[in-house]
Amino acid sequence: MPRPYVILNAAMTLDGKIATVTGDSRISCDADLDRVHRLRAESDAIMVGLGTVLADDPSLTVRRVRGRNPIRVVVDREARTPPNAKVLRGPAKTIVAVSRKAKPQRIKRLRAAGADVIVEGAEKVNLRRLLEELRSRGVRKLLLEGGSTLNWGMLEQGLVDEVRVAVAPYIAGGANAKTLVGGAGFAKVRESAELKLSRVTRVGRDLLLIYQVAGVRGAEKAR
Numbered sequence: 103m104p105r106p107y108v109i110l111n112a113a114m115t116l117d118g119k120i121a122t123v124t125g126d127s128r129i130s131c132d133a134d135l136d137r138v139h140r141l142r143a144e145s146d147a148i149m150v151g152l153g154t155v156l157a158d159d160p161s162l163t164v165r166r167v168r169g170r171n172p173i174r175v176v177v178d179r180e181a182r183t184p185p186n187a188k189v190l191r192g193p194a195k196t197i198v199a200v201s202r203k204a205k206p207q208r209i210k211r212l213r214a215a216g217a218d219v220i221v222e223g224a225e226k227v228n229l230r231r232l233l234e235e236l237r238s239r240g241v242r243k244l245l246l247e248g249g250s251t252l253n254w255g256m257l258e259q260g261l262v263d264e265v266r267v268a269v270a271p272y273i274a275g276g277a278n279a280k281t282l283v284g285g286a287g288f289a290k291v292r293e294s295a296e297l298k299l300s301r302v303t304r305v306g307r308d309l310l311l312i313y314q315v316a317g318v319r320g321a322e323k324a325r
């Protein structure tokens with residue numbers, strides 16, 4: 103079954119943090135934010151994990167440039183997205199992808215708040231099947247905007263095609279500060295996601311690195 107082309111985009115400090123220990127995630131510069139909004143406008147959907155919705159309450163709309171709003175997708179195992187979250191408001195359509203663990207009452211509440219709820223997977227959301235479902239609904243290009251846990255879930259299963267990272271000139275430190283990719287991690291370097299550098303550019307004060315995902319041996323093993 104076909105799935106969308108997936109671009110993982112994030113802003114991180116030089117030491118790989120996507121938020122500080124206190125959760126401050128305003129990392130990239132204005133020029134990079136413009137780039138992200140252009141990328142959003144070129145995408146059919148933007149996907150984030152529940153942790154990002156709870157931490158940042160993002161709108162996930164196109165505001166800094168002119169362009170259409172992509173569909174917003176929240177991966178949320180137990181349907182815990184607050185019904186008053188910004189991601190459920192505004193002009194764009196929102197899909198909340200939940201697992202069968204989600205209580206019907208919570209699903210009902212999200213539907214009442216305007217979300218389209220997709221139930222996919224027993225314990226966790228089955229990300230591959232979710233992507234296939236999104237593709238069948240016309241999503242060809244999907245922008246994955248984090249956070250750390252969902253980035254791992256997608257990479258681990260070999261569901262990311264391209265990585266775009268803006269490296270901001272800061273070092274945040276903090277053993278518990280969220281990094282670009284969290285989760286369990288690959289045991290060996292040779293089993294990790296292997297990338298091929300395709301472009302390096304300066305965007306304002308940040309450095310934009312664009313990579314193609316060459317392969318994920320660990321993912322092939324897990325299948």
Ligand SMILES: NC(=O)c1ccc[n+]([C@@H]2O[C@H](COP(=O)([O-])OP(=O)(O)OC[C@H]3O[C@@H](n4cnc5c(N)ncnc54)[C@H](OP(=O)(O)O)[C@@H]3O)[C@@H](O)[C@H]2O)c1
Nearest residue numbers: 112113121127151152153154179226227248249250251252
């Ligand atoms: N700098 C940047 O570019 C950037 C971008 C985005 C986010 N961030 C930062 O990243 C942090 C959030 O990262 P995070 O790791 O805490 O959260 P996250 O990855 O946004 O969301 C994690 C949650 O999503 C749900 N989830 C993930 N994979 C799932 C799956 N396969 N099936 C079902 N549910 C799944 C789980 O919810 P359950 O708990 O219900 O299982 C999980 O706890 C925030 O501090 C945010 O500011 C930074």
